[in-house]
Amino acid sequence: MDEASIDQVQRIVEGALMAAGKPLSLDQLQALFDEHERPTRTVLEHVLSLIEQSCEGRGFELRKVASGWRFQVRESLSSWVSRLWEEKPQRYSRALLETLALIAYRQPVTRGEIEEVRGVTVNTNIIRTLLDREWIRVVGQRDVPGRPSMYATTKQFLDYFNLQSLDELPSLAEVRDLETISREVEDRLQEELALDESNANSQEETETNV
DSSP states (O other): OOHHHHHHHHHHHHHHHHHHSSOBOHHHHHTTSOGGGOOOHHHHHHHHHHHHHHTTTSSEEEEEETTEEEEEEOGGGHHHHGGGOSSOOOOOOHHHHHHHHHHHHHOSEEHHHHHHHHSSOOOHHHHHHHHHTTSEEEEEEOSSTTOOEEEEEOHHHHHHTTOSSGGGSOOOTTOOSHHHHHHHHHHHHHHHHHHHHHHHHHHHHHHHHO
């Protein structure tokens, strides 16, 4: 593929990522093109690398997450960009973050197993909130009396917190108690909330103006 064609692919990919409002995978990017002009995955990866380089020194970046690639505001600018909106990023309770942390680090895990570690009953609304946000999903039933549901995190969870995989979570090689888990993960999760809200609101503004 010649340089002119690469430039055209780059413009198309940039436009698609700007308009999508969600991460796009290589397959989704390939599907933008007719079969006779469809770039290979290698070409697309090269184009994405060029786009990433072109964002250097700018207020936004191309970021790869679990579901694909997306444009987003640089994390270092979130405290300024968030001032565009009066509504503050949603804060989550410690109980919700502890529950999410346990699912992330010990998945698949049942509600009863979470309660055993936390030492208190898990509020039904916490599980419902995590399911509604599509941060967790039911992946089966534990083969014990009552066959309780087992929960695991989703790609949406990884996308929300700018992760490509669970391997990027803080290392907890010797997790001994819940306090260790929640202390390590709570700061990471809360740190991402303001940035994600800024990105979401910025994308809504873009879609409105298109």
